[in-house]
Amino acid sequence: MKKIAIIGRPNVGKSTLFNRFAGKRLALVHDMPGMTRDRKETNGKLYDLSFRIIDTAGLADPDTSILTKRMFEQTQVAIEEADLVLFLIDAREGITPYDRDLANLLRRHNKPVIVVANKCEGRHGEVGYSEAMGLALGEVVAISAEHGEGMYDLYEYMAPYFQADTDDLEEKNEADAEESLDQEKSRSLKPLKLAIAGRPNAGKSTLINKLIGEERLLTADMPGVTRDAITIEWNYQGRPIDLIDTAGLRRRRSIDQASEKLAVMDTQRSINFAEVVILVIDATCPFEKQDLTIAYDIISEGRALVLALNKWDLVNDKSTLLKSIQEKLDNQLTQARGIPCIPISAQHGKGLEKLMDAVMVIYETWNRRISTGQLNKWLSYVTENHPAPAVNGRRIRLKYMTQAKTRPPTFAVFASQASQLPDSYSRYLINNLRKDFKLDGIPIRIFVRGGKNPYDDKK
Structure with a gap:
């Protein structure tokens, strides 16, 4: 062409x-x-x-x-x-x-x-x-x-x-x-849309350059070099990937120029259309509220998230920092407990294979489908272990469960008095789904609906 x-x-x-x-x-x-x-x-x-x-x-x-x-x-x-x-x-x-x-x-x-x-x-x-x-x-x-x-x-x-x-x-x-069979298979696969996000100067463009093996994107020791989202076609171990570099995200109150507002809107649009997002954190800077805000926005959009702790080679107390970041994520992003945190050095190319392995694993998890039979056996077990509460003297009964969709895994539960089921019980179900079906690190959604089991035989 x-x-x-x-x-x-x-x-x-x-x-x-x-x-x-x-x-x-x-x-x-x-x-x-x-x-x-x-x-x-x-x-x-x-x-x-x-x-x-x-x-x-x-x-x-x-x-x-x-x-x-x-x-x-x-x-x-x-x-x-x-x-x-x-x-x-x-x-x-x-x-x-x-x-x-x-x-x-x-x-x-x-x-x-x-x-x-x-x-x-x-x-x-x-x-x-x-x-x-x-x-x-x-x-x-x-x-x-x-x-x-x-x-x-x-x-x-x-x-x-x-x-x-x-x-x-x-x-x-x-x-x-003359092209090989592997190349043919690679082209037939739909590209995985992988966005790279983070605060300004965290090393996003440097990471992409190192992944693809060329100086494709501009980098400099100053924030704001990248303005609009750049998509690069790449192949990782036979899998086509659309790598999306994005502009650095600052606190909203710090954004005053119209050009930066446009860049932030473009970044948010790229995240919305991505499937997996790597959030690049500068490990030499404190893990700030802005990092959590970006992570929260990514999870709220239903995207799969991997944290890349960049400039890890410059960190002294590595184990303490890693433990601290993981605790903050688990405590403040409870809707996606177990987000993978991968230490890397984008400049020196360290840890990039582990990072991409984590991306592939969480992508598969994000796409996972659980059979209706498995879900209803599991539902019977968890409700016996911890029954739903009673409302006005009548116990809420969870009748049936099915997975409505993937990307992220979304489940429908049919229950009596569905509108009365407390959010705390929905969280109980989500936490146990995550643990029992190994859905670590991805958002899980549950919708509780009233009425009878739609799959019951009609009399």
Whole structure:
């Protein structure tokens, strides 16, 4: 599949065009420049053209900061990987000296380029469009990524670069036939959606870079480097995984910039759509209320959770700290007792295999289904051991139990006087389910319903 990279200065509309190709809002868009810092990649489509589209950081005037240099390096990688480059300019502002520097950069890469004059709605971009012709990079097309204008013109310029795909079809089929059976099985599996969350500067991006074995994400000794969620396709021991790096989560009262609010919303959306979340904790900092708040939000969304205690190599009293964190989790996150806590060093690659093993185990637990027969035998045992309380002289009777769904395990209990069953008794059932069926570390939900057993034979 062809790869297309979008490059340009900050705030020329790269992420808006990326989202239009993707068919949904994947990249953050804001009037503030510099929202995109890492390169973001997904499947794109324009009419009958299908391709991989890469969004890149806005390249402003270079400075000596490490972050700016790494952003530039990420964009260089995107250009190298691309079969075609869309060079966006802001037609309202016209061509700037730095646009000319970027044009020279593209000439050195010797890649096919289409100059895209964005923000050309109405007659606003006529001057910028004319100036873009003077870059002498080839074709120039006028569009409005925000309003969808000029997209068919862009399609006509892009289409010739896809004609070679039919010529390469035979070669591609031969390569596909040589792939191993394991690779075929890997592709047929649905990717596990694994989000990496935590406070700013806990080491989330460093962890992902070490897992995938390349400097794919920007890292620096400063908080707030990651702004929008980045999804990376990865394979772990034959299992496809969508790794999702997220922006650091601070206390709500500490968030004042609109850009950070957007980043936090994007992180929360990523957590909602994830299946397992690794919460990265900086083990050299106190285990704060904010860490518990993030963990609570993840559990409340029904996600499976694993704690990665990062920078463990810098901790002196390891056993005391580990015991303290586990006690806090068990005491304050009772709805998911037994959350795995894995000490790691993302920088040095220590403990990552144990971390991923814990992810796989808790994912299986999160997906576990218990037969109705097992549940009702168990229900009879636990209610005999500890009967439900009486209300107005009549004891509440639990008649029947079944698992309504997985992800997380959710159970329905049918009972007389269902509305009167105390929450404390529901917690008793959950705690025993967790212990007897080995459902450690995941949220468990129970719904108590009135009426008779729906599976009774009708008389």
